[in-house]
Amino acid sequence: MDFDILPVGDMALQIFFKAPISETLQSQIQQTTKQIEKRKIQGVIELVPAFQSITVYYNPNLTSYKNLSLHVFEICQKRLAEGTSSSKKVIFIPTCYDGEDLENVARRNGLSTEEVISIHSSVDYLIYMIGFLPGFPYLKGLPKKLTTPRLSNPRLKVPKGSVGIGGDQTGIYPLESPGGWNLIGRTPVPLFTPASSEPFLLKAGDFLRFMPVSTEEYREIENLVKDNVYKVEVKEIEKY
Numbered sequence: 001m002d003f004d005i006l007p008v009g010d011m012a013l014q015i016f017f018k019a020p021i022s023e024t025l026q027s028q029i030q031q032t033t034k035q036i037e038k039r040k041i042q043g044v045i046e047l048v049p050a051f052q053s054i055t056v057y058y059n060p061n062l063t064s065y066k067n068l069s070l071h072v073f074e075i076c077q078k079r080l081a082e083g084t085s086s087s088k089k090v091i092f093i094p095t096c097y098d099g100e101d102l103e104n105v106a107r108r109n110g111l112s113t114e115e116v117i118s119i120h121s122s123v124d125y126l127i128y129m130i131g132f133l134p135g136f137p138y139l140k141g142l143p144k145k146l147t148t149p150r151l152s153n154p155r156l157k158v159p160k161g162s163v164g165i166g167g168d169q170t171g172i173y174p175l176e177s178p179g180g181w182n183l184i185g186r187t188p189v190p191l192f193t194p195a196s197s198e199p200f201l202l203k204a205g206d207f208l209r210f211m212p213v214s215t216e217e218y219r220e221i222e223n224l225v226k227d228n229v230y231k232v233e234v235k236e237i238e239k240y
Contacts (some may be wrong), residue, residue: 002019029053090209091232094187099184102117134175136172138171172187
């Protein structure tokens, strides 16, 4: 797998992988990111993994582009030689499927609402990157039979925790925001808690599975979240 290392202004460089967007590439990106973090290279401020790249921000007073490039090149070569991981981390997100657009999604795709729920919650979605809003996951893997065009008139306010479908993507709104996705459900689990030592629940490279819950179960989990005692289910699963 070829890659380029390119300057991004005078305070960042980008590792661009010359391969199609895929689960294999995403695994390489995440493992390379972890290896760069472990190296603790002087001057590195932040790493931002994306669909085909990793952007490395650095302090030019502590390191140079040339020096950082050499470190990064060595790490990338080693990671590509080692291959990808054989397991995946799956985070289960409890979801109450009572969204106001659920029937519309079902009708447009010739399905019942029960079938939409069953199909949507049957997939392990790969988290490609976090962006748009703090904690918003870009997910890969929505079944084609659930593809639904975005709303022609976006809402000015989409409630925090809303689960939606927009085109061939699905996702969760971590904060109240304008949005044009079809709302099919909601989760009481916060994706972004700025006061926490780890503010983001989800990370690129992990997988997410929606877990259907009833209205009553939603309220129970919501109360546990408010009391700071709810624990999100996480499993390490072998890849097939």
